[in-house]
Amino acid sequence: MARDLPIGNGNVLINFDAAYNIRDMYYPLVGQENQSSDHLSHFGIWCQEGFFWIDHPEVSKKLTYLEDSLVTDVQCSHERLGLNFGIRDGVDVQQNSFVRKVKVENHLDVEREIKLYFHLDLQIYGNGVGDTIYYDPELNSLLFYKGHRYMSLSCLSPDNEKPTPSGYATGQKGIHGLEGTWRDAEDGHLGGNPIAQGSVDGIIELTLKLPANSSKEAWFWICFGKTKQEVERLEQVLRTTTPQVFLQRTHEHWVKWVNQDAHQLSLLKPDLESFYKRCLLITRTNVDNRGAIIAANDSDILKFAKDTYSYMWPRDGALVSHALDRAGYHELSRNFFDFCSKVLTPEGYLMHKYNPDSSVGSSWHPWVDGQGKKQLAIQEDETALVLYTLWHHHKLAGTLDKSREDYEKLVKPAADFLVHYRDASGLPLPSYDLWEERYGVLAFTVSSVYAGLVAAARFAEFHEDKARAVYYADIAELVKKSAEQQLFAPEQNRFLRALYWSYEENKYIPDYTMDMSMYALFDFGLLQLEDPRLLSTMKALKDKLWVQTDIGGIARYENDYYHQVTNDVAKVPGNPWFICTLWYAEWLVATAKTVQDLVEAENLMRWAIHHALPSGVMAEQVHPFSGEPMSVSPLTWSHASFIKVAQEYLSKLKKLTSKEVESGVDASEDKVLEPVNH
Structure with missing residues (x-):
């Protein structure tokens, strides 16, 4: 299942699947040590009328981010049970903490007791051998640990003064027929087992009293550290500062960061500008603070190759x-070049790929x-x-x-x-x-x-x-x-x-x-x-590699076997790739002589937008008949390719618009490419 809505701070990266379950949780390096390793962590809601997990078919969802931000904005509804709930998640930009705000709306005409369940299925250091989870009575939190990795899971209800769960459970999973503690939540009551070791998981419960036709906000968070003392310090800072402040400053940080771009983005149409910024933000989630720029951090690819894309090529x-x-x-690129200088071989070449720790x-x-x-x-x-x-x-x-x-x-x-x-x-x-x-x-x-x-x-x-x-x-x-x-x-x-x-x-x-x-x-x-030799080559590439289906797009090469879905290579030379389609758009931009010449390039840029997930996440490739994402998602290179072609497009648009104005051509007559000022 495709990964969606990555959030991170360069030390912690969290990926969700298409149903908004946590699947990947990287710490302390982006791309190394997946503390979740594709194991599904559940989020569920209980009320007197029934129980459901967030991935239940009756839960309708809209998965997006807040504009220009790496804080998610997920709106969910369970119409039959009369519940709406919104989730905003972020990884704090100053502390290694994940913060979740849940706003629950009761749409029935009666007061109701609502229970929220946050479950974590971890694989500390990337494996589930020898993990421990226990309930810490001083923190009133679940604490996971192994070696030099500690993670706390906490919550805060508006009905309580202190961060104290109304219930918890720890247990084993994946052995002796045990599915995990998440099953314990489905009757609205947790067993309260205080400690478990081996292959373990845990869940906490937060209870809300919602009057008729009302709403309340609740909070969950996870703190990451290399010692128990570090986690305790983070918990103290978060509780004193409040999770609302953490989430708000994270949102404001990313809005400011992405709007520092050096280009005159107001010349882009609103959808192109918005997607360009989204690509910058998603790219940033796959950049480790120590310089490694990771190709992709989608652990779902493990099912295909028993290896990942979580490397620095x-x-x-x-x-x-x-x-x-x-x-x-420039500071992000500077870290990357320092990384390369560090790992360059004595002979002067770079190896195939590197782990984030170099x-x-x-x-x-x-x-x-x-x-x-x-x-x-x-x-x-x-x-x-x-x-x-x-x-x-x-x-x-x-x-x-x-x-x-x-x-x-x-x-x-x-x-x-x-x-x-x-x-x-x-x-x-x-x-x-x-x-x-x-x-x-x-x-x-x-x-x-x-x-x-x-x-x-x-x-x-x-x-x-x-x-x-x-x-x-x-x-x-x-x-x-x-x-x-x-x-x-x-x-x-x-x-x-x-x-x-x-x-x-x-x-x-x-x-x-x-x-x-x-x-x-x-x-x-x-x-x-x-x-002319180049012109002939580029024309032949487009003619041979355009995918002749309703999806369109450009394949890597003729008869591309990677994730191949059909042998009809005359019609589908390979699955359409975002980077290949955007490479051709870059060629069209480079060779454009008039503003009108940019139309085809803009259409290819919109092809990328159309085949991204609603959040803006682009995979490596898409299915040639359904358009569904294939291979890893998001692929950092896909997003960087859109960033670059948009930059080239902007530069050429300004140049050609100026040229046409000087020559007396009314560029404003071009409705497709008319610059928008906002």
């Missing part, structure tokens, strides 16, 4: 950081080829794109005069690696592609290597390292010329996806598969926009 991180830098959030992540890339010979288990574009985006980081942040350390510790060793990791023709040596499926010389990788070397040359020139400046620039030009000679197919009048080395034939074998990642030929500056 240097490529994803570089492109996400670039979008953040362009928006003006250790090397899992990998399926072998260190030997089919002949048993050593090969590097890397994707070279990941090293190159860090150089490319690092240059732009310093340019955009205005910190080139402070880039000497980056130049010495990161740029020079990485650029020297790119220089030497080439064959006699000048092309980069084979490495794995960005889709992590093929070992060869890829158009995307070659384009990124060119961009990385150009960036390194600019760094060298700035720091008056004249020999390296000339050297890196010359090698970049050689890479470009080699790509034009060897990656272009004259008979097809377009570029190739890749070259693969054949030991049998002792030469490279061309790969003619259309792959949307070839957009990199223009985006990373290898080719000029007006190059």
Whole structure:
């Protein structure tokens, strides 16, 4: 089930599923140590007329955020039982605490007793072995712990002066036929077992007295710490400050943060502006405060591969950081580049992926080829794109005069690696592609290597390292010329996806598969926009990869097998991906000559909005027939892609509008793209 409405503060990340059950609870690193590990934590309501959990079919729900905020705004209704309830959840921006406000409305003409149940099914350190839960009589809270991880679960009723639950239960689950303490709540009475160990869960009860046709607000919260003393301190701060203050300051923080964007967003239509901001906020939830930009934190993918996307891929991180830098959030990108500098190998390259704590992540890339010979288990574009985006980081942040350390510790060793990791023709040596499926010389990788070397040359020139400046620039030009000679197919009048080395034939074998990642030929500056070979390539990509269903969108490449749902590859070359569709929108923006030319790009941006969840969350890909999210959700790269294309769109819109005004064209006649001031 797709993850929705992520909330976090860079230390704590909480994901909900589509029914608004808590599924993922990361602490103390975003993406590492999922203290919930896809186990479902329930929220339920009891009244004399019946009991229900929030995911019951009779509960209608609208799942959104408060505008420009990382505080949720979830409206629920159980018409038959005469109950409405609204939930606002947030992770405090100053303390590692999750806060929930529940407003319950009684729509019957009688006074009623309402009981709220908050259940937690944790897997501390990511596993359910040796956990303990007990009721703490001093805190009047449930306390979970194992090793150096502690989590408290507390509540506050408006009918009580102190945060004291009206009931609680602890127990075991998943063993001996036990389902968990949540079952104990369904009769409106908890057993009160005070402690359990092993594979455990717990639940607290909060009771409200609601007069006829009235409403009341109740509170729940979870505090996270590495010691019991830390949790006790957080509990004291929260109770003294009040959970309302925590939630309010969190809301205000995010509204202020997202409206610091460096662009003139008022030129965007309201729906595009709102979605752009939502993408920034969702992206921020997947950025750890120590610098790791995590690809996705949806543990539901465990069912597919027994591994997650909760890693820092240097490529994803570089492109996400670039979008953040362009928006003006330089401090987040700075942390990312510090992370990369820390993990760069002595040889000058970055590994496949990393855990948020900077250790090397899992990998399926072998260190030997089919002949048993050593090969590097890397994707070279990941090293190159860090150089490319690092240059732009310093340019955009205005910190080139402070880039000497980056130049010495990161740029020079990485650029020297790119220089030497080439064959006699000048092309980069084979490495794995960005889709992590093929070992060869890829158009995307070659384009990124060119961009990385150009960036390194600019760094060298700035720091008056004249020999390296000339050297890196010359090698970049050689890479470009080699790509034009060897990656272009004259008979097809377009570029190739890749070259693969054949030991049998002792030469490279061309790969003619259309792959949307070839957009990199223009985006990373290898080719000029007006190059007829590029124009032909981009047209062929759109023609071959557009999904011919009512859903539409652009697939990764021809006959994409990942989560494939049909063998009709002529109609559905692959599932539509958000990033691929937005890459083509970026091409349309780049080549637009008039304001009217931007219409198709805007339509593709709205395609992304339409196929996101109502909250604004975008998955990796969508089902080609139903439009349902597929694979992980949210994918950070999807959101960063929308951020970047919106930035390009804004820049081009301003340029073309100004040009048309100067030439006497009435741009206001364009009803589709008419700027909105608000």
